[in-house]
Amino acid sequence: MIAATADAAEPDSARQRELVRLVRQDCGSCHGMTLKGGLGLPLTAEALRDKPFDGLVATVVYGRPGTAMPPWKTMISENEAEWIVRQLMQGFPEEAR
Amino acid sequence: MMTMNRWLTFLAALLLAGCAQTGLRGTGDLGVVVERASGRIAIVDTTxxxxxxSVHGLGDLSHASVVFSRDGRYAYVFGRDGGLSKVDLLLARxxxxxxxxxxxxGGAxxxxxxxVVAQNYEPGGIKVFDADTLELLSEVPAQSKVVGLADLSGNRFxxxxxxxxxxxxSDLxxxxxxxxxxxxxxxxxxDGLVTPDGRHYMAGLFGEDGIALLDTWRPELGSRKILEHYGKGQEKLPVFKMPHLRGWAVAGGKAYLPAIGRHEVLLVDTxxxxEAGRIEVKGQPVFVMARPDGRQVWVNFAFPDNGWVQVIDTLKGEVVQTLQPGKAILHMEFTPRGEQVWLSARDDNLVSxxxxxxxxxxxxxxxxxxxxxxxxxxxARTGF
Structure with missing residues (x-):
């Protein structure tokens, strides 16, 4: 279920911290905690440079049928997926310690 | 005056006394806990x-696995970044x-x-090392990501x-x-696993329902598929974490295996x-591990149910205990005879x-x- 996306506001800072942890730890179980790849492809800024933004957001939200990439729409909103992809393309933040 | 010989004897005695003070000990009750974000392992004493x-400097341990030398002194740590480290548990270095x-x-x-053999994603294949010196002896390129590496009898993998x-x-x-x-x-x-007797190798399939089975005592018979269509064509749930088959669970003539994309443990008559039944559980299983005596099977789960652990009683064939040992339970390990189980709670920074x-x-x-x-x-165990 896609959460309300009435305005394209960024997730608040507490949610951003959760999302960073989710990406590093849970996406990281396939893509690597450093996002350099594993069973899944690398998600470094360099690896994503020539990929279309909308396609990446769709991959996060709906997954890639036929591959191991699951749809994350029950866990994150489309807005949040956009925020994550933007961060990935810029070089993803480290988890705050 | 002390002669030179006596002086040396005296020195040797002093040195021996020094060793005794630092404590001779065995390694049978030792182990390691991977601290994945810190490139570090903790050496633990289960007694x-x-x-x-702690031993630092092991690189990216985000998907690290460990095997041990047959004397139980050295841990071989396989890091995500391709680092292979031989760690001395007694000297902690x-x-x-x-x-x-x-x-x-990972490796075996x-x-x-x-x-010591490493299984690699990039470049895909296996590499063979001298366990003593870590000298590279050979490699088998695969042009594919390699999963489920297991040791078989006769130095085969x-x-x-x-x-x-x-x-x-590969016969080595x-x-x-x-x-x-x-x-x-x-x-x-x-992922893959070998049965405790080293005979049957199984590879779990993600792209279809079923498990590939190969009798390594009679490989000429070829592989076959078991548990085909266990999902009965139903759409599977999104899989947020791949199950692991390492913790082979076999008890009472049955194998206990994680179902992909289902909240079930599958039972197979060995x-x-x-198929010999299924047991409904709290989430998608990641590790399904038998206590060494086979009486219990412990199950942990993929995100978002990874705060739970359930215990199946293999006599009753049902879940008898549901625990919440902490946030993000990633792994479980039994002490050698199974009186304790250690669980890692990643997001609580605790081992329970x-x-x-x-x-x-x-x-x-x-x-x-x-x-x-x-x-x-x-x-001392095949497949571990």
Whole structure:
């Protein structure tokens, strides 16, 4: 279920911290905690440079049928997926310690 | 005046006394806890239930696995970044370390303990090392990500190819000249395991319902598929974490296996290899591990149910205990005879130790983002 996306506001800072942890730890179980790849492809800024933004957001939200990439729409909103992809393309933040 | 000889004898005696003071000890009750975010392992003592030392500088341990030398003194740590480190548990330091690949997933040690083999994603394939010196002896390129590497008798190794859908067996009788046989597996094998007797190799399939099975005593019969269509064509749930098959669970003539994309543990009769039932559980299983005596099977789960652990009683064939040992339970390891189980709670920065009889929590240990827990008793087990 896609959460309300009435305005394209960024997730608040507490949610951003959760999302960073989710990406590093849970996406990281396939893509690597450093996002350099594993069973899944690398998600470094360099690896994503020539990929279309909308396609990446769709991959996060709906997954890639036929591959191991699951749809994350029950866990994150489309807005949040956009925020994550933007961060990935810029070089993803480290988890705050 | 002391003669030179006497003086030397005296010095030797002093040195021996010094050693005795630092404490001679065995390694049978030692193990390691991977602290995945810190490139560090904690060396633990399961008798004292404590961390006795830490070893730093092991690189990216985000998917680290560990095997042990047959004397139980050295831990071979395979890092995600391709680092292979031989860690001396008694001296608590890195004995040798090599960078052997760009992206690695784990490894195994040969029956005779002389060879350590790494399984790699990038470049895909396996590499064979001298267990003593970590000298590279040979490699088998696969042009595919390699999963489920397991040691077999006669210094053979079985593994599965995620991208190619095959099972390969490499015979390392001559470690500088591997001989490899190939068998079909099915779509996207994600992990593999060998039965405790070393006979049957199984590769779990992600791209289709079923498991590929190969009798390594009679490989000429080829591989076959079991548990086909266990999902009955129903759409599977999104899989947020791949299950692991390492913790082979076999008890009372049945094997307990994680179902992909379902909240179920699948039971297989190991005489006929037919489905022998299913047990509904709290989430998608990641590890399904038998206590060493086979009376209990412990199950942890994928995100978002990874705060739960359930225990199946194998006599009753049902879940008898549901626990919440902490946030993000990534791994479980039994003490050699199974009276305790250690669980890593990544997001609580804790290792929780439970009594497997009473299910009481005995104690917790602080560790930074703990993931894999590995005890030296693995040194004596095929497939570990």
């Amino acid at each position: 004292a239930k404590s961390i006795i030392a 890195i004995d040798k370390r090599v960078m052997q690949a760009g992206n690695s997933i 040690i040969s029956q005779d303990g002389r060879l 079985a593994y599965a190819l995620f991208d190619k859908g095959e099972i390969w067996i 009788a001559n470690p500088r000249d591997p001989k490899t046989q190939k068998y079909p597996a099915g779509q996207q094998p994600y 005489a006929t290899w037919k 130790i439970y009594d497997t009889q009473s299910f009481a929590r005995l104690t917790t240990l602080q560790a930074e983002s703990p993931s894999g827990i590995f005890f030296t008793s693995r040194a």
